[in-house]
Amino acid sequence: MDPLSALRDFTIRGELDKVTQTENEIRFGSDYTFASSIETPFRSKQGNLYTLQTLVFFIKNYSLKHTEYIQTARAHRIPPVTLPDRKPLFEYLTGKIDSSDQIEFHLPQNPNSLDGPHKETFTNGDEILRSNNYNSNNVTAVGDGKGFENLENVDYLALIRAAEKPLKDREQLLECKNSDFYSVLVSSTRREEERQRIESQQRKDGLVAKNRLMGVDERGLGYGGDEGFETTPKPKMLQLKGGKIGEGVPIILVPSAFQTLLTIYNVKEFLEDGVYIPTDVKVKNMNGVRPECVTVQKKFSRDRDQVVKAYEVRDKPSALKAEDWDRVVAVFVLGKEWQFKDWPFKDHVEIFNKIIGFFMRFEDDSVESAKIVKQWNVKIISISKNKRHQDRAAALEVWDRLEEFVRSRSHS
Structure with missing residues (x-):
């Protein structure tokens, strides 16, 4: 039976x-x-x-x-x-x-x-x-x-x-009891940060020292080559002095609110390495220490030479002096009107004529999240929630747009 x-x-x-x-x-x-x-x-x-x-x-x-x-x-x-x-x-x-x-x-x-x-x-x-x-x-x-x-x-x-x-x-089998995948993420993030720190520390120290302390006419401009930094700048360099952008290191503004994707905590990894790390993960790894300013660098090609360009990233517009506003070249918008309160511009038209705007969002977010932003002259940058290998393309798009804007502004 x-x-x-x-x-x-x-x-x-x-x-x-x-x-x-x-x-x-x-x-x-x-x-x-x-x-x-x-x-x-x-x-x-x-x-x-x-x-x-x-x-x-x-x-x-x-x-x-x-x-x-x-x-x-x-x-x-x-x-x-x-x-x-x-x-x-x-x-x-x-x-x-x-x-x-x-x-x-x-x-x-x-x-x-x-x-x-x-x-x-x-x-x-x-x-x-x-x-x-x-x-x-x-x-x-x-x-x-x-x-x-x-x-x-x-x-x-x-x-x-x-x-x-x-x-x-x-x-x-799918319950995965006693498994903590968050700790795996944190551990891998720490290893990646350590690798990036070792690779860029010497380059960063040399460039920041020259930009902030030497006070030469080429402040804010990098030096050619991949093997290190030269004591004398090469002739072919991106000259902004005399243009519409103020002298010194260009400034990129990011929101100070945590509900935005890009903040002062994770902007360096995204722009320099093309890797998006959630803000809460970065805050935890940094033990809550809030940086006042972050320096990010980008290599550009100029007539067969490589130029390393440095930018300051800040999230407190109220701390900027009048002359600092001439150095502001880009802003990552939150999509809220109050972000531009007390800015030295009369309206959004003037802001986004003098400063290029970006809005970061997840590609599967609702259209309502960008409803206000679509009324402004800003570029919407979409990234995936899970596909981190696509972050680099989004970061390169930001750099391409920014380079084009800076070039047109300096020649205007």
């Missing part, structure tokens, strides 16, 4: 109390014993075959409300019967119906009789007696005396399934 028929027989007779489970087996009194994980012929409308353990737990807890039954099944780590299958399964097990199109009796029927030494019997021309602890010494061919000559029709896959004892199901 197959496990589904055995369960139906005991249910109709009202002898479910004799159906017990011990370790990985389910016993039907002294009549039958099956592996608890054996699949029954009853197929779910979702396509999978229910195991015997699932059906026994279902019929014994049918009186529970479905939501309570689901919670109880999960607590016992037993896959539950879905809501659409409850009624047809219950009616079949209790004898209200004799058949169902969800029942497929095509699997071998492998009961373990308790009357003998726990052996299974399969009939495919010969009878094979196989104990639960399967090995070559326990297999015997009987019948026509031909030994194993007629074993080619045996369903070996069914034999394997009958002996399987699953340790975890799909849901349990």
